[in-house]
Amino acid sequence: MLRTRLTERLKIAYPIIQAGMAGGVTTPELVAAVSNAGGLGTLGAGYMSAEQIRFAVETIRRHTDRPFAVNLFIPESYQENVEDIQAMNRTLDTFRNELGIPNSPEIAKAAEPFHEQLDAVIELKVPVFSFTFGIPDSAVMRRLKQAGIYTIGTATTVKEALALEDAGVDAVVAQGSEAGGHRGTFADKAETALIGTLALVPQVADAISIPVIAAGGTMDGRGLAACLMLGADGVQMGTAFIASPESGAHPAYKKALEAATEEQTAITAMYSGKAARGLMTTFMKRMSSYPGNVPPYPIQNALTRDIRQAAAKANRPEYMSLWAGQGLRLVKPVPAAVVVEETVRKAVEAIRNRIPNADPS
Numbered sequence: 001m002l003r004t005r006l007t008e009r010l011k012i013a014y015p016i017i018q019a020g021m022a023g024g025v026t027t028p029e030l031v032a033a034v035s036n037a038g039g040l041g042t043l044g045a046g047y048m049s050a051e052q053i054r055f056a057v058e059t060i061r062r063h064t065d066r067p068f069a070v071n072l073f074i075p076e077s078y079q080e081n082v083e084d085i086q087a088m089n090r091t092l093d094t095f096r097n098e099l100g101i102p103n104s105p106e107i108a109k110a111a112e113p114f115h116e117q118l119d120a121v122i123e124l125k126v127p128v129f130s131f132t133f134g135i136p137d138s139a140v141m142r143r144l145k146q147a148g149i150y151t152i153g154t155a156t157t158v159k160e161a162l163a164l165e166d167a168g169v170d171a172v173v174a175q176g177s178e179a180g181g182h183r184g185t186f187a188d189k190a191e192t193a194l195i196g197t198l199a200l201v202p203q204v205a206d207a208i209s210i211p212v213i214a215a216g217g218t219m220d221g222r223g224l225a226a227c228l229m230l231g232a233d234g235v236q237m238g239t240a241f242i243a244s245p246e247s248g249a250h251p252a253y254k255k256a257l258e259a260a261t262e263e264q265t266a267i268t269a270m271y272s273g274k275a276a277r278g279l280m281t282t283f284m285k286r287m288s289s290y291p292g293n294v295p296p297y298p299i300q301n302a303l304t305r306d307i308r309q310a311a312a313k314a315n316r317p318e319y320m321s322l323w324a325g326q327g328l329r330l331v332k333p334v335p336a337a338v339v340v341e342e343t344v345r346k347a348v349e350a351i352r353n354r355i356p357n358a359d360p361s
């Protein structure tokens with residue numbers, strides 16, 4: 001039941017991918033729990049070193065013999081402007097003072113080197129490699145293919161989906177504007193590429209011939225059924241797994257998520273330099289009137305890291321990044337396997353029962 005091209009090819013029971021969520025949510029335990037339940041768990045490894053990836057993958061493999069994915073960020077070139085960084089640091093220092101941490105700290109490196117992360121992924125022969133923020137170059141795509149790794153790219157427009165298909169990826173995540181976390185947009189401005197899942201998925205499905213995975217707002221079986229009707233071969237769910245006990249999200253983050261409602265998210269570039277959807281926080285509100293240039297990703301991400309970490313330690317969610325999609329009222333603090341099983345059960349029920357006597361006449 002619910003077999004699609006994706007489930008057949010990946011040898012998974014259900015067309016449900018748990019999104020890679022960098023920053024600690026996707027523990028090896030969460031990834032393995034989803035894969036053991038018949039979905040595809042994903043390690044969000046965007047902020048991990050190669051060594052951390054190796055350790056996490058070994059742990060996943062100890063907990064499951066089913067397929068799983070590792071997700072990385074495709075690096076983009078960026079300009080480093082010292083004045084912009086200094087000006088941003090002056091404003092960020094007001095948060096640092098409140099948290100009692102040193103002002104304007106030195107940043108050793110803005111991001112983990114992609115080529116080292118990728119080497120680990122290839123060497124470990126992970127079954128599935130998913131990515132966002134761009135397209136790997138042709139040499140990287142060749143290496144992934146040679147290693148027999150299934151690749152999944154992220155698109156927020158039809159143009160991006162076509163570019164991914166042209167580059168030889170095996171499947172495309174169509175990320176609607178409801179989605180929590182970073183926008184995967186790489187070919188357009190993030191502000192213009194805010195297409196809702198309902199509008200994006202069928203347009204992507206019409207444009208490309210490889211499998212389409214709908215992301216953004218799928219929280220239960222109704223969402224899965226709807227996405228399959230739109231032409232998707234599967235769904236990628238992020239927010240729905242954050243409050244699960246296996247998730248590594250901070251307790252205050254889980255609590256905030258469970259209490260939040262659909263109008264309480266916003267898209268901001270203030271945490272990382274790149275547009276991302278999360279619960280509206282005091283940090284976002286105060287930074288929304290920032291008058292200067294926000295340094296690009298990954299610089300801004302590195303500049304706010306100490307603040308986010310100190311806030312987590314001090315249990316101050318108002319200064320943490322609380323990435324979340326718009327399906328907030330449907331978040332449940334249940335084990336990941338229950339999210340998968342219930343989503344499948346309710347999708348089958350919805351498909352069978354919603355309009356049992358549908359008839360064109």
Ligand SMILES: Cc1cc2nc3c(=O)[nH]c(=O)nc-3n(C[C@H](O)[C@H](O)[C@H](O)COP(=O)(O)O)c2cc1C
Nearest residue numbers: 019021022132179180181215216217238239323325
């Ligand atoms: C906390 C969080 C972190 C995320 N981190 C990543 C990431 O590292 N890589 C990625 O490809 N997508 C990431 N995403 C986006 C998801 O892949 C997916 O598009 C999104 O969760 C789907 O929308 P939903 O949250 O409404 O289910 C993240 C989403 C969330 C909520």
